[in-house]
Amino acid sequence: MRSDPRVLVLDGDYPASLTIAKELSEDVGATVVGAGTSRHSRLLRSRYCDVAVAIPATDDPRYFEAVRAVIETHRPDLVLPVGYGSAAALESGRDDLPAFVSTCLPEPDAFETAADKRATAELARTLGIDVPRDHSALVATLDSEGREPGALDVLEFPLFCKARREAGGGGETTARIVDPGRFWEVYDRLAAASPTGEVLVQESIDGSGATDGCGLFCLDGEVELRMAHEELRSVPRRGGSGTHLRLRRDPAVESAATELLRSLDWRGVALVEFKRREDGELVLMEINPKFWASYALASTHGYRFASRLVARTLGLEDRLPDRSPEPTGEMTFPLRELYYYARNRDEERLLDCLGAIVKPGVPWNVDRSDLGAWLTPPAAVLERLPTSAAEPDGALDREAVAFTRR
Known part of the structure; x- marks a missing residue:
């Protein structure tokens, strides 16, 4: 080399x-x-x-x-x-x-389990990790029976819907549905965006409103690097890519994420996401088998997953800087927030979006040394x-x- x-x-x-x-x-x-x-x-x-x-x-x-x-x-x-x-x-x-x-990739079976959100939930259950109640089979039955008026009365709203398989590409494949009158409209839109046409319909986990994430780099199931963050705001709201996040150590989140990836004998990077019920109980949302959209928060604060992966894979560990990650940190993602506002002006308020990204002492995810690319x-x-x-x-x-x- x-x-x-x-x-x-x-x-x-x-x-x-x-x-x-x-x-x-x-x-x-x-x-x-x-x-x-x-x-x-x-x-x-x-x-x-x-x-x-x-x-x-x-x-x-x-x-x-x-x-x-x-x-x-x-x-x-x-x-x-x-x-x-x-x-x-x-x-x-x-x-x-x-x-x-x-x-540096996981084995095909492990990757498939992570990409298939139903398979991920089934694995979590075997490990004793809580997952949302699933109504997908019931909704499929109501769909096949012609979506009769009042058929959705058996479900408790709000509901959270998402494509069964990871889609990638930045498209919107998740939605929290409060109004039963809009359910089938949103369901059909997600089905059209889903790679397989399948949509999971789950209870909405609304304890804190935030999403807890744990990023990990593993080699053969053993954790090489790990960090946890709290996603305070995202686009789309309640289930998308973060626009305001902060580092937050959480032993329960880190332990559950580690157990999941070890059970898969994971190799490479992944982000495991959770939400909490009102009583604080942790509930698995999904495994993202890739680098995550808000990766800059980790990298900026010393959790250098990419360079660690390259160094460990190529035997260049002596190249890595000798420094420790920072225990705390926060970041907003203004370009992502404003781009979402521009596409959803009928539903979003500009002042709310600006207030979410302009926070004293909180840096933006924009590299001023590379503005030509960032802008x-x-x-x-x-x-x-x-x-x-x-x-x-x-x-x-x-x-x-x-x-x-x-």
Whole structure:
């Protein structure tokens, strides 16, 4: 292997990829090959991206072959998926990757259990971890019987609905439903967004309103790094990506998350999320088998999951900085909050959104040393503009553009 590792970071459209690229550059001196869906992808515009390549989106049939072509051309030591779609693609095609490139992924059966939220709940029950009451079978019956008026009276609202399988891509696949009159409308929308068309209908766990998360990096089921946070605000509300979070040690959360991943003999990173009932009882929500959207909170406060994963996988532990993570910390995600407001102005109040992100002493998830990348609008938005139309097919096959960072 080269003296400086070369890492292919996928999902360059995601803000978390910027955090990861900077972390790898600083901690292990990595040469970062960044892959995104177009020249507008944020990572491809970052000062921490040394080589930029455009490849199809993860739902494109050409995706895996494009990733393999990038690996053959640029010969990274390790390929690092950031989002679910790329992780799933690598899981299914791992045996077809070139022998010289490393990955750090869970075994296929473990990944499948984490991606299937029903299977995750069944595993948790066997371990004695509480899960929400499930009404999916009853709702399926009511659906098959023609959705008769008053049929939903047997259910206690509010309810929480989510796609059975992890979807990725930033789409909205969860919803808390208070009004029975809107149930089928929302149910159908989630079913359309669900990869399998299946929607889980569960009781809504509304104890504190916050979500407790535990991020872990494991090798063969043993925890290498762990941190816990509290998600105080998210988009969409009550079940989406965090826009205001703080570090919060919670032994019960950490213990339950560790037990789950150890039972799967987990390898790689994951975020395990919980909510609490009104009596404080912990309830599992899901396992996210990938880097999480609010990863910057962890990285900024010394929980460097990405660089630890690369170093441990490639045998570069001596490269890691000798520092301890910070026990406390807080962060808001203004771009995510404001983007959600812009898409939901009929339901959201601007002052509420601004109040949620402008908090004295709480830093923003914006890297001022890399503003060109951070302030780039999402690629999907730019490509809808007349002057930034989607690139022709040939653009996806263009040569990589090199960036000088050092």
